[in-house]
Amino acid sequence: MANSGQNPETTEVVPPVTTKVTRGVSLVLGAVGVVLALIAVDVVLINGTQPAQARPVTQVVKISGAPTVQQTVDLTVSPGVKPGPDGKLHDAFSVTNFYVHVGQPVKLVINNTDTAEHSIAAPDAGVMIMVKPGMHTYTLLVRKAGRFQWLCMMPCDPYSMAHDGYMRGYITAS
Numbered sequence: 591m592a593n594s595g596q597n598p599e600t601t602e603v604v605p606p607v608t609t610k611v612t613r614g615v616s617l618v619l620g621a622v623g624v625v626l627a628l629i630a631v632d633v634v635l636i637n638g639t640q641p642a643q644a645r646p647v648t649q650v651v652k653i654s655g656a657p658t659v660q661q662t663v664d665l666t667v668s669p670g671v672k673p674g675p676d677g678k679l680h681d682a683f684s685v686t687n688f689y690v691h692v693g694q695p696v697k698l699v700i701n702n703t704d705t706a707e708h709s710i711a712a713p714d715a716g717v718m719i720m721v722k723p724g725m726h727t728y729t730l731l732v733r734k735a736g737r738f739q740w741l742c743m744m745p746c747d748p749y750s751m752a753h754d755g756y757m758r759g760y761i762t763a764s
């Protein structure tokens with residue numbers, strides 16, 4: 591009776607154990623499922639954060655795409671060097687657009703191959719640089735933000751003095 595009594599108990603116990611094991615397996619599988627789901631969520635989050643991560647890259651591209659501020663600018667000033675629409679060669683600066691930070695000096699290393707003086711004059715920006723013949727270093731310093739037109743105020747090539755890219759251009763201070 592005791593055996594028969596135990597047997598039913600054993601018999602009764604076994605199915606629940608099997609069930610428990612099955613439940614345990616299903617719990618493990620469930621946990622794996624949750625982990626996989628979490629990984630999937632992570633992947634989704636990673637995918638979701640990629641556009642956010644791309645934003646700074648876009649900003650960097652924007653910054654590098656925008657005119658960079660120059661620390662030192664090497665340029666030449668030459669008489670009768672740049673063709674104009676009239677088919678003639680005109681006086682010109684090799685660089686006519688300058689980019690600076692407000693209050694931060696930019697070094698201009700200018701080789702004026704002409705025998706005459708030229709200038710970079712932008713009264714609105716407080717800039718007045720006399721460019722002597724020969725190789726000289728000047729400091730371009732702008733104390734307020736803006737886009738200022740400059741021109742050579744020394745009487746030289748009339749066409750050049752009146753046209754951007756010759757004896758005229760812009761100083762952009764940011």
Ligand SMILES: [Cu+2]
Pocket residue numbers: 681707708709742743744745746747757
């Ligand atoms: Cu000039």
